[in-house]
Amino acid sequence: MKQPLDKITWLDREKLKPNNYNPNKVAPPELKLLKISILEDGWTQPIVVNPDYTIVDGFHRWTVSGHKEIYALTDGKIPTVMVETKDASQQKMATIRHNRARGTHGVLAMSDIITSMVEEGVSGEDIVKRLGMEKEEVVRLLFRSGVPKSDVFKEAEFSKAWKPK
Amino acid sequence: MARARQKEYIEANVYEEALDRIRYLYDTFDNIVVNFSAGKDSTAVLNLALIVSKEKNRELTVNFFDEEAIHPPTIEYAHRVCVNPLIKFNWYCLEFKHRNACSNEEPFWYCWDKEKEDVWVREMPDNCITSHPKFTKGMSFQEFSSLLPEKADGLTAILTGVRTQESFRRLKAVSTKKNDNYIARESHVAHCHPIYDWSSEDVWLAVHKFKWDYNKTYDIFNQTKLYNKFLGQRVCPPFGEEPLRGLWIYAECFPEMWVKMLGRVKGVATAWRYANTELYGVGKKVKPDNLTYREWSAVILESYDTVDVNKIKKNLNSLIKRHYDKTNDELPDEEVHPLTGTSWSFICKISIKGDFKGRTGPALEGNAITAQKKLGINSFDEAVRIYGSEEYKNKRFKNK
Numbered sequence: 001m002k003q004p005l006d007k008i009t010w011l012d013r014e015k016l017k018p019n020n021y022n023p024n025k026v027a028p029p030e031l032k033l034l035k036i037s038i039l040e041d042g043w044t045q046p047i048v049v050n051p052d053y054t055i056v057d058g059f060h061r062w063t064v065s066g067h068k069e070i071y072a073l074t075d076g077k078i079p080t081v082m083v084e085t086k087d088a089s090q091q092k093m094a095t096i097r098h099n100r101a102r103g104t105h106g107v108l109a110m111s112d113i114i115t116s117m118v119e120e121g122v123s124g125e126d127i128v129k130r131l132g133m134e135k136e137e138v139v140r141l142l143f144r145s146g147v148p149k150s151d152v153f154k155e156a157e158f159s160k161a162w163k164p165k
Numbered sequence: 166m167a168r169a170r171q172k173e174y175i176e177a178n179v180y181e182e183a184l185d186r187i188r189y190l191y192d193t194f195d196n197i198v199v200n201f202s203a204g205k206d207s208t209a210v211l212n213l214a215l216i217v218s219k220e221k222n223r224e225l226t227v228n229f230f231d232e233e234a235i236h237p238p239t240i241e242y243a244h245r246v247c248v249n250p251l252i253k254f255n256w257y258c259l260e261f262k263h264r265n266a267c268s269n270e271e272p273f274w275y276c277w278d279k280e281k282e283d284v285w286v287r288e289m290p291d292n293c294i295t296s297h298p299k300f301t302k303g304m305s306f307q308e309f310s311s312l313l314p315e316k317a318d319g320l321t322a323i324l325t326g327v328r329t330q331e332s333f334r335r336l337k338a339v340s341t342k343k344n345d346n347y348i349a350r351e352s353h354v355a356h357c358h359p360i361y362d363w364s365s366e367d368v369w370l371a372v373h374k375f376k377w378d379y380n381k382t383y384d385i386f387n388q389t390k391l392y393n394k395f396l397g398q399r400v401c402p403p404f405g406e407e408p409l410r411g412l413w414i415y416a417e418c419f420p421e422m423w424v425k426m427l428g429r430v431k432g433v434a435t436a437w438r439y440a441n442t443e444l445y446g447v448g449k450k451v452k453p454d455n456l457t458y459r460e461w462s463a464v465i466l467e468s469y470d471t472v473d474v475n476k477i478k479k480n481l482n483s484l485i486k487r488h489y490d491k492t493n494d495e496l497p498d499e500e501v502h503p504l505t506g507t508s509w510s511f512i513c514k515i516s517i518k519g520d521f522k523g524r525t526g527p528a529l530e531g532n533a534i535t536a537q538k539k540l541g542i543n544s545f546d547e548a549v550r551i552y553g554s555e556e557y558k559n560k561r562f563k564n565k
Contacts, residue, residue, distance in 0.1 A: 025416075025420045027416070027420075027423060027424055027427055027434075028424060028427060028428075029427060029434050107439065107442045107443060107444055108451075133434075133435075134431065134432060134434050134435045135270070135431075136267065136268050136269065136270065136431060136432040136435040136436075137434070137435035137438070137439070139269070139468045140435065140439065140444040140445075140468070141444070143461075143464050143465050143467075143468055144443065144444060144453070145453050146452075146453030146455060146456045146460075146461060146464055147464070148463075148464045148467045149467050149468045150467060
């Protein structure tokens with residue numbers, strides 16, 4: 001059977017336009033992570049558009065594709081696939097399905113995976129930076145596995161010496 | 166603290182009775198002030214006080230302590246109350262200290278912090294009070310509001326919307342005295358709780374029946390999974406130990422403010438993701454397999470900065486001391502001790518939540534009672550006879 005992914009087309013990002021109903025809000029930390037994701041891993045998924053180039057899924061990836069560094073990766077071209085939605089409602093449903101059909105990460109599994117990265121030699125700062133996490137999140141996930149903060153976030157400097165006044 | 170008395174139901178309904186209490190306050194005190202949070206409970210107190218102030222042709226002062234990161238409809242509601250000509254409305258935007266339970270690195274924050282104006286979640290409203298000779302940065306609004314009344318102006322009653330349905334601590338606070346039980350007087354200032362016996366349903370009934378204006382944040386709560394869950398619908402600063410479990414409401418319903426909140430204090434993104442999980446001390450007891458709870462508590466405490474951790478340790482030490490004051494038994498690792506209600510696993514739970522106020526006392530009692538029931542022990546005295554140290558038994562039973 002023919003699938004949308006059979007034909008990936010690289011288009012100038014300017015050719016695409018956002019839909020006017022997308023309910024998905026992405027806060028700055030996740031937007032930043034999306035940027036890191038494309039910069040580190042490259043384009044791994046196409047943007048889904050309908051025949052008049054309205055975005056069905058991938059609005060936020062399209063948004064960050066305008067950022068200088070990402071733009072430079074592909075000279076402003078982005079991968080797209082086309083879906084033929086029969087009416088406006090079907091298109092909206094397609095958007096919602098793309099947005100919502102994903103899981104959440106279990107606490108324990110996240111804790112294990114972060115701990116294993118630490119064991120593999122990744123520094124706490126690196127996890128914070130490359131996963132767009134707060135230090136708080138990394139510290140809590142680690143203490144869940146029994147790993148003390150000081151094992152991972154090493155104080156760079158000695159503390160101040162003192163004498164009685 | 167004295168023991169709480171039993172409830173005795175009376176003829177009057179809560180609405181009539183609350184009005185009578187406020188009439189009594191107007192007759193007894195020179196000044197009446199409502200501490201208004203814009204929440205539903207203070208809405209009830211405000212409207213009741215307005216009725217009585219009109220009856221008696223007396224003044225009504227309302228103090229609103231604006232805590233910066235508040236739901237947008239709360240602000241709109243405060244603006245509507247503010248212009249009521251029958252009220253002397255004081256809108257305070259001061260640097261109150263609040264708990265930030267999202268973060269172990271930054272466990273407190275100051276609303277309207279003058280040093281952080283660039284990251285405030287909203288602009289300060291016009292005509293608000295931004296400094297006061299009696300205010301110093303870091304006070305709580307409760308402390309400050311007690312300092313506000315001048316002795317020269319006579320006796321002042323500060324009315325609040327405290328209701329006993331909300332917690333045992335509050336129930337105890339209004340159940341120890343037989344007369345004037347809802348009035349706690351210190352010098353020329355009294356804190357008064359005229360709607361202490363109201364339920365959430367009573368508050369909403371009054372709002373609808375008398376068509377009182379109210380904070381439309383509640384309508385938004387009712388459009389979410391908090392529909393009709395009155396006790397989960399809280400209008401208060403968002404980063405505290407309990408409130409952080411409702412951060413998702415800001416993210417879902419007020420995305421513009423949410424973006425600002427993410428940058429306001431540390432840990433918000435983390436708490437939003439994990440507030441209702443074990444990473445914030447919610448749910449079943451779980452620990453790493455390779456550690457005991459005792460060892461794990463040290464790992465958790467290490468995530469706090471030095472100054473803050475000392476405050477938490479002080480509370481934990483007193484828990485441990487209270488345990489050994491009563492028994493010679495080793496503090497258990499997992500199951501709580503049937504006499505003292507403490508265990509290292511309980512200490513881990515408190516460490517994760519970061520109990521800075523030492524509010525764990527009532528929980529201990531509950532823990533102990535549950536443990537006693539499990540073991541078929543029917544009274545505290547029986548538990549003392551089985552588990553108590555000789556010294557404690559002597560102390561406990563010497564007068565009996």
